[in-house]
Amino acid sequence: MGEQLNGLKRTHMCGELTVEDVGKSVVVMGWVQRRRDHGGLVFIDLRDRTGIVQVVFSSNTSSEAFEKVQSVRSEYVLAIEGKVVKRTPENINPKIATGEIEIYADSLKILSKSETPPFPIEDKSNVSEAIRLKYRYLDLRRPSMQKNLMTRFKITQVVRDFLNRNGFIEVETPLLIKSTPEGARDYLVPSRIYPGKFYALPQSPQLLKQLLMISGFDRYYQIAKCLRDEDLRADRQPEFTQIDIEMSFVEEEDVLEINEKMIAELFKETLNIEVPLPFKRLTYQEALERYGTDKPDLRFGMELRDLSDIVSQSEFNVFKNALKNNGSVRGINAKSAASMPRRQLDELVEFVKTYGAKGLLWIQVFEDEIKSPASKFLKEEEVRGIVRRLDAKAGDLILIVADKDEIVFDALAHLRLAFGKRLNLIDESKYEFLWVVDFPLLEYDEKEKRYVARHHPFTAPKDEDIDLLEKEPLKVRAKAYDMVLNGVEIGGGSIRIHSSDLQKRMFKVLGFSEEKAWERFGFLMEAFKYGAPPHGGIAYGLDRLAMIMTGSDTIRDVIAFPKTQNAVCLMTDAPSEVSEEQLKELHIRVDL
RNA sequence: GGCCCAAUAGCUCAGUUGGUUAGAGCGCCAGCCUGUCACGCUGGAGGUCGAGGGUUCAAGUCCCUUUUGGGUCGCCA
Numbered sequence: 001m002g003e004q005l006n007g008l009k010r011t012h013m014c015g016e017l018t019v020e021d022v023g024k025s026v027v028v029m030g031w032v033q034r035r036r037d038h039g040g041l042v043f044i045d046l047r048d049r050t051g052i053v054q055v056v057f058s059s060n061t062s063s064e065a066f067e068k069v070q071s072v073r074s075e076y077v078l079a080i081e082g083k084v085v086k087r088t089p090e091n092i093n094p095k096i097a098t099g100e101i102e103i104y105a106d107s108l109k110i111l112s113k114s115e116t117p118p119f120p121i122e123d124k125s126n127v128s129e130a131i132r133l134k135y136r137y138l139d140l141r142r143p144s145m146q147k148n149l150m151t152r153f154k155i156t157q158v159v160r161d162f163l164n165r166n167g168f169i170e171v172e173t174p175l176l177i178k179s180t181p182e183g184a185r186d187y188l189v190p191s192r193i194y195p196g197k198f199y200a201l202p203q204s205p206q207l208l209k210q211l212l213m214i215s216g217f218d219r220y221y222q223i224a225k226c227l228r229d230e231d232l233r234a235d236r237q238p239e240f241t242q243i244d245i246e247m248s249f250v251e252e253e254d255v256l257e258i259n260e261k262m263i264a265e266l267f268k269e270t271l272n273i274e275v276p277l278p279f280k281r282l283t284y285q286e287a288l289e290r291y292g293t294d295k296p297d298l299r300f301g302m303e304l305r306d307l308s309d310i311v312s313q314s315e316f317n318v319f320k321n322a323l324k325n326n327g328s329v330r331g332i333n334a335k336s337a338a339s340m341p342r343r344q345l346d347e348l349v350e351f352v353k354t355y356g357a358k359g360l361l362w363i364q365v366f367e368d369e370i371k372s373p374a375s376k377f378l379k380e381e382e383v384r385g386i387v388r389r390l391d392a393k394a395g396d397l398i399l400i401v402a403d404k405d406e407i408v409f410d411a412l413a414h415l416r417l418a419f420g421k422r423l424n425l426i427d428e429s430k431y432e433f434l435w436v437v438d439f440p441l442l443e444y445d446e447k448e449k450r451y452v453a454r455h456h457p458f459t460a461p462k463d464e465d466i467d468l469l470e471k472e473p474l475k476v477r478a479k480a481y482d483m484v485l486n487g488v489e490i491g492g493g494s495i496r497i498h499s500s501d502l503q504k505r506m507f508k509v510l511g512f513s514e515e516k517a518w519e520r521f522g523f524l525m526e527a528f529k530y531g532a533p534p535h536g537g538i539a540y541g542l543d544r545l546a547m548i549m550t551g552s553d554t555i556r557d558v559i560a561f562p563k564t565q566n567a568v569c570l571m572t573d574a575p576s577e578v579s580e581e582q583l584k585e586l587h588i589r590v591d592l
Numbered sequence: 593g594g595c596c597c598a599a600u601a602g603c604u605c606a607g608u609u610g611g612u613u614a615g616a617g618c619g620c621c622a623g624c625c626u627g628u629c630a631c632g633c634u635g636g637a638g639g640u641c642g643a644g645g646g647u648u649c650a651a652g653u654c655c656c657u658u659u660u661g662g663g664u665c666g667c668c669a
Contacts, residue, residue, distance in 0.1 A: 038632090039625040054629065074619090093629055116620060119603050124630090125618090127603065130661045183669040203669080230668040231593095354595080354665055456669045554662095565662065 002112040008079055015051020017098050021084045026103065028053060029079045029111070031141065032072055033121070042069050044105075046078060047121075049146050054093070054102040055080050065108040075114035075121065081107045129556070133570040136561055148558050151270065152546040156223055158269045159243055162262045168219040168245070173208040175201055175225070180520050182457055182510075184228035187238070195587035201227040204539060206456060207524055209246040210496055213535040214527045221245045223542065232565045234554040235488070235544055239563075243545075245493075246537030252479050252495055255536050256435055259483065259491070263433065271549060273431060279483075280434040287436050288405075292330075292413030294439070297487030298432035300425035302416050304330050304409075307400065310385035316377040318359065322402035329402040332412055333390040334419045337397035338364040351418065352401060352411040360411070363387070363398040417487065428551075434484050438462070441469075441478035442509065450511040455480045457510055458503070458524075459494040460536075466502070473509055479536065490545050493538030500528040 011027045030048035042057040057069040061082075072078065082103040093099035118135055119127040123144045132139040139145055160170070179186045179200035186200035202208075204226045212220050222244045229238060247255060257278075264275040280298065287294050290303045307329045311319045319329050345362055352360045363372040363386065370383060390398050401411045420426050441461050442451040451473050453459060461469060465476040479495035497503045503525060507517040518525065546558035556562040563569050583590065 034629075036628050036631055037625085038628065041626040041628080043628055043631085045629070052629095056627085058626070060626090088627085091627060091629090095629080099629085116602070120619070122630090125603070128599090128661075130599095131603080133661090181669095184667085206669090228668060231666085233668085234663075236668070356665090453669055459669090564660090566660085568660095570661090 002077070003079075003109045005079065005109070005111070008081070008109065010079075013050040014046050014048045014053040015097055017053055017084060017101055017103075019086060019100050022086045022101060024084050025081070025106075026084055027079065027081045028055075028103065030077070031114075031121075032074055032076045032078060034074065035069075035072060042066070044069065044072065044078070044080075046080065047141075049150075051097050051143075053098045054096075055082060055105050056085075056102050057105050057108070061104045062106050065105045068108045068110065069105070072108075072110065073114065073116070075117050076110060077112035077114070079109040079111055080105050130564075130570060133556075133562070133564065136571045140560065145557070148546070148550045148552060149560060151550050152542070152558050154270050155266060155542065155546055155549065156243075158266050159262065160221075160223075162265050163219075163221045163245070166219070166258065168221045169217055170222055171212055171217060171220055172222060173202070173205040173212075173224065177202050177208070178523075180207070182453065184230050187227045187229050190586040190588055192586055203228050204242060205244050206458070206539075207521075209244060209537065210458065210524065210532075210535065211527055213246055213248045214530070214532045216248075216533075218248045218533075219246075220537075232563070232567060234556075235547065237543065237555060237559060237562055238567050240555070240559075241542040243491075243540040243542050244537070245539065246535060248533040248535040250495075250534065250536055252437070252481065252536065255493065255495070255538060256481060259538055260433070260435075263483070267431065267549075275431065275433060280432075282434055282436050283438040284436055284440065284477075285438070288409050292409035292411075292416065293487075294436050294482065295484045295487055295489045296413075296434070296436075297417065297420065297426070298434060299427055299430045299486055300420045302332055302334070302420060302425065304332055304412050304416070305389050306330050307386055307389060310389060311378075311382055314378065314382060316374055318361065318374075319402050322404075322408075325404065327402065327404040328408055329400060330408050330412055331386065331390055331398050331400035332416050332419070333392050334397040334399060334415075334423065335393075336395045337419065337423065338366060338395050340364075340397060348399070348415070352415065355411040355414055356407045357401050357403055357411040359401075360415075361400040361402070363392075363400070365392045365394055365396045365398065367394040430486070431548075432486055436482045436484055437480075438477045439480040439482070440474065441465075441476040441480075442473045444474065451509055453506075453510060454478065455492070455494050457506055457521075458496045460497045460502070461506075469505055469509055481538075483538070483540070485545075485548055488544055488548060489541075490548070491538050491540035493536065495534070495536035498528070498532040498534050500525055503528060 008027060010029045012021065014028050014030050017026065028046055030046045033045035033047040033052055036043040040059065044055045044057065045052050046055050057066045059066045080103060082105040084101050085104050087100055087102055117138050119125060119131060121138060121141045123142055176189060176199040179188065179198065184203050186203065189199040189201065191197045191199060205222060205224050209220055224242050224244045225239055226242050227239045232238065260277055260279050264277055267273040267275045284294055287296050289306070292304050308323060311329050312323060314320060322329055349360045361372065361374050363370060363383065365387060370387070372378070386398060392398055399415055401408045440454055441459060443454050445452045455478060460479045462477045462479055468476045481493060482489050483491040497506060543555035543558055547555045550558055552558055561569065561571065568574070
């Protein structure tokens with residue numbers, strides 16, 4: 001059994017001791033990073049969340065502590081009392097912050113023993129994620145994970161401080177709410193009291209924050225857990241955290257302005273990076289035309305070019321068909337990639353097929369010739385026009401997709417990203433922010449045969465487009481905006497509808513009967529009757545923000561206890577079966 | 593739901609054309625060592641080759657099924 005503290009108090013953190021502390025008697029507590037046993041002399045590297053300090057055990061200093069340290073192993077939890085001593089110059093270790101000093105141990109308490117951990121607690125070992133997740137509490141001892149979670153804490157701290165200073169009020173909203181249609185699949189919670197009825201866990205506090213505006217809270221924020229029962233990705237977890245913000249008596253400009261100020265302050269305070277204001281802005285349409293995506297990575301160029309006009313009279317069937325079907329022909333220029341081997345070019349064809357493209361056409365531009373599998377179908381002037389449009393020089397590789405716009409954009413956007421990485425065009429130290437604005441309000445859902453809200457059903461249309469709502473719904477632009485950082489959508493929001501009439505029209509366009517709309521959103525429509533201020537807001541994906549700001553590849557690395565791709569917690573083994581009794585109480589019969 | 597990758601010692605991996613007793617590094621255990629800091633030296637222990645089935649004289653290796661982890665398309669207002 002471990003020893004008790006018995007009144008012993010920690011005086012210093014391991015990583016914070018410096019030459020200033022030389023001569024002091026200190027008490028440090030932490031975990032054994034490593035033991036180096038030299039027989040008559042034992043070194044212990046003691047670790048806490050601030051860093052590592054070397055402790056020296058010798059029978060000359062304390063024979064009792066020296067005897068005791070013989071049994072100490074990795075990850076034992078120790079309390080050490082000793083004297084801080086300056087190291088002789090040849091013994092200084094420049095690799096650690098406390099390398100100029102060490103502690104001569106006078107006494108040692110073994111607070112807790114440890115079995116040998118299943119993997120070493122250090123950053124350089126690359127352990128499989130499954131094992132890290134099973135022993136997450138050990139994984140979190142690693143300095144990089146400690147740093148990630150501390151950065152995440154710092155982010156919320158700076159954001160809270162900014163919002164508090166600017167008159168925002170933090171309000172909590174419930175986790176057990178009413179299931180509403182639209183959007184992601186809900187996580188459901190059975191009601192014990194009402195057999196057959198269910199609560200839903202919130203996909204976001206959207207409606208509740210709008211109701212808080214109607215309540216007059218004016219400026220609200222919350223760091224809120226959100227839950228969506230959908231398939232997972234590197235940047236998607238079933239539960240994630242939003243920085244949720246809503247303001248009254250504002251228009252789009254007001255929301256954008258205060259939010260970019262907040263983000264600039266966040267990057268200054270957290271990473272000491274100056275973010276130039278205002279952010280760049282692209283309309284949704286422009287983002288698509290130039291980058292093929294509504295979340296472009298602006299750290300490199302390689303923009304898309306429309307080639308449709310150049311090949312409008314082309315005899316090449318692939319082009320002809322695409323244009324005939326109201327699609328387009330577009331391309332990008334992968335600089336200096338012309339000599340890519342055939343095998344790799346063929347892989348690119350497979351790559352674009354995952355995005356629905358039927359094929360990919362390439363043109364290799366060399367000093368004295370231009371090679372392309374389609375050269376016999378393309379007129380010389382067409383090839384010349386394409387080369388000129390894409391500013392292609394000798395050594396460049398032109399990649400062209402012809403199809404419906406949607407597919408062309410998607411395929412080229414992913415090609416652009418792939419080549420950005422492959423050609424090393426992305427400066428990893430850069431942070432390129434932008435707003436994407438003027439999103440379409442609606443899109444047509446082929447499966448459901450109806451219009452669905454692109455953002456959510458409460459998003460306001462642009463004033464000048466309101467009249468198109470019933471006539472040409474797809475042309476209506478929304479007062480909606482996304483904040484994009486390095487190709488990642490880190491936040492998104494909108495100005496909301498605050499009139500019952502407009503909201504009713506919106507529901508109608510979405511194909512909800514008045515009855516159904518009332519059944520689902522009656523509480524909101526009722527609330528609109530009693531004076532709703534103009535309002536709008538934004539929600540940030542805190543996990544994604546923290547992922548980027550820590551340089552992580554997945555949001556799992558900035559979440560203390562994440563789940564696997566199959567939504568399982570490897571540490572606790574959730575989800576798990578429950579007892580018959582529990583099910584019975586909830587009036588649930590399992591049908592497998 | 594589809595596609596792709598992976599699974600061999602505690603960890604990270606190698607394992608040839610199917611062929612003897614499955615290896616390495618780190619870690620672990622024991623001994624020695626007073627200036628190491630990824631300490632060193634000597635010795636040792638440690639394997640359901642993810643699971644099940646099949647082909648074969650013979651399977652870690654080939655085939656089928658399946659489980660788990662990761663990536664991705666669909667999905668995620």
